[in-house]
Amino acid sequence: MTPPSADLGGRVAGRQIRRLVEALEQPRAREDLFLSTVAEAVLARRLLESGCTIDIERPTAGGRHADFFVTRGGVDLWVHVKRIGAPPSTEPDRPLPAELAALTAIHRPIAVAVRWSPTADAAGLVALRDALEQFALQASVGDEIVVRADDGTWLGAARIAAPSLGGNVVLRTGADAGWEAAVPRVQRLLRKGYSQFMPGATNVICMASDTAAACETVENALLGTVIERWDRFPPRGHRVAHGRAEDGFWSRGQYEMSTLVAWFPIDASATPRVWERSPFGTGHAPDPAAAALLREVLQAARETW
Numbered sequence: 001m002t003p004p005s006a007d008l009g010g011r012v013a014g015r016q017i018r019r020l021v022e023a024l025e026q027p028r029a030r031e032d033l034f035l036s037t038v039a040e041a042v043l044a045r046r047l048l049e050s051g052c053t054i055d056i057e058r059p060t061a062g063g064r065h066a067d068f069f070v071t072r073g074g075v076d077l078w079v080h081v082k083r084i085g086a087p088p089s090t091e092p093d094r095p096l097p098a099e100l101a102a103l104t105a106i107h108r109p110i111a112v113a114v115r116w117s118p119t120a121d122a123a124g125l126v127a128l129r130d131a132l133e134q135f136a137l138q139a140s141v142g143d144e145i146v147v148r149a150d151d152g153t154w155l156g157a158a159r160i161a162a163p164s165l166g167g168n169v170v171l172r173t174g175a176d177a178g179w180e181a182a183v184p185r186v187q188r189l190l191r192k193g194y195s196q197f198m199p200g201a202t203n204v205i206c207m208a209s210d211t212a213a214a215c216e217t218v219e220n221a222l223l224g225t226v227i228e229r230w231d232r233f234p235p236r237g238h239r240v241a242h243g244r245a246e247d248g249f250w251s252r253g254q255y256e257m258s259t260l261v262a263w264f265p266i267d268a269s270a271t272p273r274v275w276e277r278s279p280f281g282t283g284h285a286p287d288p289a290a291a292a293l294l295r296e297v298l299q300a301a302r303e304t305w
Contacts, residue, residue, distance in 0.1 A: 032083075099129045
């Protein structure tokens with residue numbers, strides 16, 4: 001990591017640049033710590049290319065520190081970077097059997113995480129598909145099903161993961177389905193970032209992941225898992241409306257100093273996200289200038305909650 005072209009004014013001290021360079025070129029720590037340094041370096045470059053001045057590992061309170069203290073044009077921002085490692089996949093990435101691929105023709109806008117037995121024959125896969133067809137048509141978000149043959153042999157399982165943007169069923173398999181169980185781990189990272197906040201200042205937790213697959217998991221961890229809401233009018237083309245359970249990091253007014261959370265993929269495979277929290281119920285008004293700066297740095301759209 002050499003200083004970016006926008007750093008001609010020396011916005012990062014040489015010793016701090018050397019610290020990142022040494023960590024990247026001569027890693028001595030565990031692989032996960034090295035990859036966390038990569039995430040910090042990617043964000044540092046974006047900040048510098050946007051004309052920001054950054055100070056690395058600025059102390060906050062209680063002996064803790066922020067990864068970056070960022071300033072530009074009178075805007076100050078304390079940045080806490082947390083990398084989300086890919087969850088261990090309990091299911092290998094196998095090609096989707098043709099029998100199960102037919103489920104994507106079902107006209108219902110939901111994402112379904114699917115697992116199937118690697119030893120199931122064609123007849124078993126057809127039986128699994130028939131059971132999952134009825135399940136996908138009738139089940140609610142969060143519902144699960146286990147399918148067995150007449151003799152008790154496990155054929156497969158599925159879970160209604162979330163609503164989808166398209167009109168038909170979307171299937172998640174293998175490592176992609178593994179992100180479904182990562183919400184508690186992401187919430188632990190959010191709490192860790194919160195514990196490093198500078199009181200009385202604008203803080204942001206920047207969640208980074210190696211690929212785009214973590215985006216929905218971060219959103220669910222922050223805002224709450226998706227649930228069906230029968231007490232609302234559903235949007236056109238949907239049978240029910242969807243809302244959020246009160247199990248998110250921002251739910252019930254908790255962690256009130258947190259008003260900004262961002263996510264970006266290290267491999268730049270998707271558009272980053274920046275969530276701004278409504279001041280209702282928290283007593284802490286968000287900083288519009290800091291939010292605008294963060295969106296500019298990450299080239300992200302504005303999202304409020």
